[in-house]
Amino acid sequence: MTTLLALAAALPLYRATWDGRAPRSLAEAPFVTPWNWRRLVDRRPGRSLRQPPALWALHPIPGDDPIWTPHAHEDIAAAARRARAVFREAGIRPGDVVLSIAPEGPWVANALPFLLAAADSLIPDLPPLGVQVFPLSALTVAFKADLTVFPFAQMPSVLVGAAADIRAVADLAQRAGVPPLHCRLLLLLGPPPEAESLAQVAETVVPLLHLPGTIAPFGGHPGSAGVWLPAAVVSADVIPDEEWGRALQHPAYVPPAVPVAAALGTTGELVVSLANQALPIVRLRTQERVRVVEVGADGAYVVPLGSRSVASSPQVLRLQG
């Protein structure tokens, strides 16, 4: 990760955040908040880049405004390769019929159906996933409930989406007279809802988590306790809940973050670093609340718990003094 710091050192986002003093290690690097990101990247995107991006995508930040994230050609190809591995690991099998429910808005999660269906355009050296994908979105189904009729009738074996969107689409489908869904596998984006409502939808639930800076999600496997964050891809820390509370009481206080490897059992806000080619991400506060449930030498499992209910951007500014 010292390479990551070296890559980042010349970029205005980090020069501004680091006050001109390059940290010696990742643990020393100050946090970048979504507010910093919007101020320095979204407003002056041309000055923030390490490599020309092929894509700018919106990434939703729980409880806050979304941020624009750049992705270079290499980042996209790497994401396609990783997505394939994540979907396989999550339990998707050749022949599966996948119903993918997109969130409302043009978020990076909208790339999921294409990654499922056609990632081999970007990684021709690997065999395809071999699945058929039916994409839907809660927004379009709200206007045209009969869009659900055909894909539901194909009896999808896999369902992908966030609990709220799946519930909204299922309710609309029911009103359109479509029988309820029951799948082998649910790839659940974001935090799980009440357990009983999931049991009706799928036999097995595997969590997925989108992190800023990558168009492919991170995921678990059937039977895993959470989402696998491989250390080779993402350097993850957690700001424990109790530290966050202290920061609210004392605005000048900068909460410490604990590397996930040392945070077993901890619940808190996820902080991530990624060696992206377009714009490396160093210690970005994701505002995703997670619990670290398993750690190993090569990564950790975390359970997404939803939004870290932080203050809005101007309040964050005041907190930072």
Added chain:
Amino acid sequence: MPILDPAVEAAPPGDLRARQEAGLRALLPRAARSALYRRRWSAAGLDPARVTTLEALRQVPYLRAADLREVWRDGREAVLCDPDVRIWFATSGTTGAPKWTPYARGDLVMFEEVTRRIFHMMATRAGIFRCAIIGTPAPFVSDAAAYALLASHAAARLPVEYVLSSPTQAERTLAFLAARRPSVVVGFPSLFLRIAEGIAAGAPAAARRAWRDEPSLRTLAGVAVTRVVHVQPRHVYRPEIGLFGGEPLAPYRQPLLDAWGLRALELYAMTEFPCFHVECPEQSGIHLWSDWLVPEVIPLAALDREEADGTVPEAVHLFDTAAGMVGEFVYTSFGHALPLVRYRTGDVIEVVALDRCGCGRTHPRIRVRGRRDDLVNLGLIRFSTSELDTRLGALHGIGAWQLRIVRRGYKPQPVLYLVPASGAPAALGETAARAVADIEVLRLGIDNGLVLPVEVKIVAEIQEVRTWSGKRRRVIEETPT
């Protein structure tokens, strides 16, 4: 930029015909295995192996949208011509239930290749091709198109930069694009004009907000400028090209130039076949990629005869028509998952030119004039005439009605002419206006400023418009073409 594949894109028409015939020889036996064609062709006594020429193709029965909706009752496997299906997209279902279309790997490869053709067509100067796409969410193909572009262009390492967004995040996207000015914008023309109205109305407040957030000379100048200048998108974004689809561009072309200062090019695409046909920067019609389909046209006169007495109309190969001919577009696609053989699109096209274009391409050029079917077409907002008839039929006191679609500026406005029956209530006009505006999709268009509110005119007599065969038309589009 040079043409991506001159041997195909600039091939003489004879070569394109030969290519189409070679395609047919492979296509028909493959398509015959599908339940979509098997029974229909068998009933017509057609031997698919003998359909080896464009002339022979004329014996093949037409395929209609309703056939594509109904065929799936036989089960997916019985219908698909290629088992390697990857993804499905749906039409919006304006004229009935949505039609879902399978895309096999081969279709996606073609989709990706066509996006590379378009890149070479649009990237008229060196440097980064920076493109902002305001698409529609799944399950519509425009949502996936963005990612197909990305896959294709990223795989080829083309110098592209896409900003992907949707109407739900238009404001946020525009703020970002002010700093990352796109050279190309892609979307629906009416939507981009609606966005332009929003920019013009919101510019002073946005400038004040920018000054409050970040006081500087630049933001202060912004506040001053918006006080004296009626800010238009062309002052802020300055894209060179706009690629617009989903509705005919003609009514919007000049307003787009005025508001955005861009060169508006038309895109014609259908969910049923993932091939995007586009106008080149010569702006002399949409190039129909005639290596991936066999284009035919049913002349208007033949369509009218069909309406009058049910005669099955004859289609003419588009290469054998003359510039100016207008009719329904019929095509045979060389698709993989579900090739369409003589598919009647319902779209009315005009043949613009058949000779070599100034860009060097030889693929024929067309314009889309509108729809032929039972549709009230207000651009993005469409609904069936039968829905309108049902609403009006439920009211008492209407002797006759006619709907004329007029344009006020670039926006469509439905004008309903009513002849009251005897004993009609005094408030018939208001009741009818409410009944029409209650059509959900129309209300959505009116609420979002894409369509002007319905105007009702009570008249003593309807000024009838008839086809040459005498059929009365109840929905008349007065849109200038």
